[in-house]
Amino acid sequence: MDALSAVLQGLPMTIVLTLSAFAIGIVGAVPLAVGLSSSNILVRLACRLFVDLVRGVPIIVWLFLLKFGIQIGTFKFNPVGAAIVGLGVVSVAYLAEIYRGGLQAVPRGQGEAAHALGLTRGTTFYGVMVPQAFRIVSPSIATYLTGLLKDSSIASTIIVAEMVFQSQSFARQHPTVEGILPYILVGILYIALSLPVAYLSRRLDSRMRKAVYA
């Protein structure tokens, strides 16, 4: 089927975009989340400003700005680079906010107990706070990942050849009823990709719950 093979051509790019941006976000959000709950008001304000700025502007605008608005010497973003950086930075901001919520949801007594035992700040953070916060936020992270998967389609607007871009070009070449076909297929593919994420997240969540209460 022509429509299917056209859409499938975009599948690897969709996956690359999603996973790269997610990887950037997962790692980059850690220092930002720490900054968001810093006791230093300047650090906290700077981080808050960054998060609100990034989240306040639609992804499509960021992608256009990165693709067409940035030129440093001879350096310009290629479409894929702009898409990965743009989606990555947006992910950093959203995930940092999710992490911060998780860290704040850990009961205050946990940090106090750790301090009273004489654990260092680093050990308290990575050994006590983060593992508990992760249990709290893992469903939210999975939800964000499925959202990101679908948002990666916005990269089609800056000519990144992912699934929606391929659907559009197929539709343009087949201006008949057949032109609607790739969109149906791409919809099904997005669902097919999100289901395992949701499934794995639920499995992980219930396994961690069992670990704590078993």
Next chain:
Amino acid sequence: MTLSEIADGKLAPRLGIKLDNISKRYGDNTVLDDVSLHVEPGTVTALIGPSGAGKSTFLRCINLLERPDSGTIQVDQHTIEPGKDVNSRDLAALRRTVGMVFQSFNLFPHMSALKNISFPQQKVLGRSKDEADERSMQLLERVGLKEKAHQHPGRCSGGQQQRIAIARALALDPSIMLFDEPTSALDPEVGLEVLAVMRELAADGMTMIVVTHEMQFARDVSDTLVVMADCRIIEQGDPRAIMSDPQEARTRRFLRAVLER
């Protein structure tokens, strides 16, 4: 083996602690007004008084979970002035010397009982996992919870969790133990198992400071009874003497309320 023989396998020295002129305010609200308390090595001090008197805040000032605005804390060779900058070495020394047990236990829910006790030993004292686990098992056995070693706190009753929390604090060989209303979150029957462990610890000569509403425990176990009200210590001395013949009207009122219910 007694609890404290296990607790001080490396013979943690018996230490007292001196707190002088501790004051603490939140904004305009004074919570501790020039409070001084000297605790002799190997004694049990019970802190009682109406809620809002500043008992818990005072206790939390001792290991600097709350930072007093002024005053001095003397323990071992260290003198700490919390109103000024406290260097991290003094803070670490203070926290190594002083163990704490909380009203809400505060066990780490993502670790088994054993790991709750072993993890701080590995991180703070640098013990190997095997050494730490061995010590943890001794302590768990002493508090009667050896069979709970591999369970997570969520599967333990409140009384069991509190006994695990006591074992966790003892595992770091503290010289002084602070108890912040250790039985207040437990129903009375379950509280008894925790009090039993504390009595044993006291009998072994651990220096203890206990914020409590358990008047019988305060009377029978403590060497010094300290009554706090309105951000100050209003009376201190022999527990039996104070309970039978309080000097202050405020103490009398408080004791009548708690003893005659």
